[in-house]
Structure formats: C-alpha cells, structure tokens
Amino acid sequence: MSQNKGIEENSLLIKKAKEAKNNSYSPYSKFRVGAALLAESNKIYTGCNIENSSYGATICAERTAFSKAISEGEKTFKKIAITSDLNDLTFPCGICLQVISEFMPKGEIILQNKNNIIQVYKVSEFMPYAFKL
Numbered sequence: 001m002s003q004n005k006g007i008e009e010n011s012l013l014i015k016k017a018k019e020a021k022n023n024s025y026s027p028y029s030k031f032r033v034g035a036a037l038l039a040e041s042n043k044i045y046t047g048c049n050i051e052n053s054s055y056g057a058t059i060c061a062e063r064t065a066f067s068k069a070i071s072e073g074e075k076t077f078k079k080i081a082i083t084s085d086l087n088d089l090t091f092p093c094g095i096c097l098q099v100i101s102e103f104m105p106k107g108e109i110i111l112q113n114k115n116n117i118i119q120v121y122k123v124s125e126f127m128p129y130a131f132k133l
C-alpha cells in the first residue's frame with residue numbers, strides 16, 4: 001500500500017470514529033468514545049461506549065465495534081481508530097487491548113488528539129506478551 005493510501009485510510013477511520021462517538025451512551029461518566037474498525041474485508045465497523053447503571057455492564061467503544069464485526073462474520077482485522085473528547089490521545093483500556101490482540105495481533109491503533117495530530121501504534125507495542133491459549 002502506498003503511504004498516501006495509508007494516510008487517507010487513517011483519516012477516514014478517524015472521521016468514522018468521531019461520527020460513532022456522537023452515539024455514545026455515557027450518562028454516568030460523560031466520557032464519549034468512538035471507534036472505527038477496519039476488517040481484512042475492507043469493511044468498516046464503528047462502535048461507541050454504552051454505559052449502564054450497573055456500571056460493570058458497560059461496554060467500551062472498541063469492543064462494541066469488534067462485537068458488531070465478529071457477529072457479522074468477520075474474523076481478521078487491520079486497524080482500529082479511537083477518539084474521545086479529550087485534548088490528548090485516548091488509549092484503549094486493558095480489557096480492550098486483550099480483545100484487540102486476540103483478533104488483530106499484527107494490527108495498528110490509530111489515535112488523534114484535539115490538534116488533529118494522528119499517531120499510529122502497533123498493537124504489539126502495547127501487548128508484547130499478550131495472554132493467549
């Protein structure tokens with residue numbers, strides 16, 4: 001893939017993640033998160049965080065996107081973009097990293113801050129010794 005195509009792809013994923021963030025159901029934390037997941041099939045699946053008054057039932061934006069994709073038959077993925085209203089980058093939580101490393105161990109995590117600076121990380125940078133059976 002050319003470098004430009006990669007940059008365009010990352011910008012599109014960030015845009016979709018921002019759109020998904022608008023659907024966030026986060027009345028408890030007031031912290032809106034959006035994610036956009038690019039499957040190997042080249043289809044994009046979005047997700048937002050969905051909270052619950054029983055807090056432990058909350059699902060993060062990243063895992064919403066994976067649940068949607070996997071339940072539609074996807075198995076392998078290339079990249080996930082994650083965004084929130086923070087000025088700084090929003091990194092995935094530990095549970096999401098575990099899920100991400102199950103389905104996308106060689107993939108990339110695309111993050112953007114409020115100044116529109118996009119940072120790209122390898123999943124393996126976060127989870128070099130991920131648990132697996």
Ligand code: THU
Nearest residue numbers: 029031033049060061092093096
């Ligand atoms: N959250 C995510 O959606 N993704 C993460 O990786 C970290 C946390 C959500 C869960 C909860 O709704 C809110 O952010 C505050 O923790």
